Amino acid sequence: MTFSPPLISQSDPPLPPWENLPTMYDLPSENPEEKGLPDEFHFLQPLLLYLTFQPLNWSPELIFSAADMNLYYDLQHPLWYKRPDWFGVVGGSKLYHGQDLRLSYVTWQEPANPFVVVELLSPGTEDEDLGNTKTAQGKPPTKWEVYESILRIPYYIVFSRYTNELRAFHLVGGHYEPMNLTTGLLLMPELELSLGLWQGSFRGISKLWLRWFTLAGELIPEPSEEAITATERAILAEQEATEAKRKAEKLAERLRQLGINPDESDDNS
Numbered sequence: 406m407t408f409s410p411p412l413i414s415q416s417d418p419p420l421p422p423w424e425n426l427p428t429m430y431d432l433p434s435e436n437p438e439e440k441g442l443p444d445e446f447h448f449l450q451p452l453l454l455y456l457t458f459q460p461l462n463w464s465p466e467l468i469f470s471a472a473d474m475n476l477y478y479d480l481q482h483p484l485w486y487k488r489p490d491w492f493g494v495v496g497g498s499k500l501y502h503g504q505d506l507r508l509s510y511v512t513w514q515e516p517a518n519p520f521v522v523v524e525l526l527s528p529g530t531e532d533e534d535l536g537n538t539k540t541a542q543g544k545p546p547t548k549w550e551v552y553e554s555i556l557r558i559p560y561y562i563v564f565s566r567y568t569n570e571l572r573a574f575h576l577v578g579g580h581y582e583p584m585n586l587t588t589g590l591l592l593m594p595e596l597e598l599s600l601g602l603w604q605g606s607f608r609g610i611s612k613l614w615l616r617w618f619t620l621a622g623e624l625i626p627e628p629s630e631e632a633i634t635a636t637e638r639a640i641l642a643e644q645e646a647t648e649a650k651r652k653a654e655k656l657a658e659r660l661r662q663l664g665i666n667p668d669e670s671d672d673n674s
Contacts, residue, residue, distance in 0.1 A: 451491040456627035457617040460596040469494040475509040485545045492519040521560040564615050
């Protein structure tokens, strides 16, 4: 008896995987509080923030930032944590106790709380990220409550890759107040930095990215851009040297036409 496999219906042609297969947001997680592991955007966007977070008025050794790291915030409930998509700290050692990489950021063991937090909107997290949910009885506080009232983080940024909407909040009088953009940038004078949207290519992906600028609106380059800039400077210097040599040779030829030998030293005259 010959076995015939059952026919599987499909469209003709088959649907592409992004229309046909489930995403991390559709699948259950072992931890019901976790929506899933970071997608590619949640890896690249925090990486760009990490690479360009360079407060100009702080020593590099006192600047720390991290992505998708457990942020512990309550000594009375030491297992409670939030996991920001990205956060930046100034005023603390780059290394834990000055000698080791951190496995987490435990605020009561550190000299400074985060100064700025960025959350990237994902399906199902919008309400909590924007402060529209309240703490359920017996449950840990929401992100908004932790950032605003417990850690009192001065700047809280929310960015949606789906609408390219950038929303920012500044801690004023103990409460978050919406921030306005100045020439398209969110100014943070305490860091001598600003945060804004940039249309460009990062790791070969061209899109609208969130990244750090100076207060004057100049891009803070990440390492690969610095390498390109150094190469461009070297090429420009070589071009300038070639042009200077060409002009010198042209001048020497003109002097010879006038009966002057440019190779003779003035000391021999």
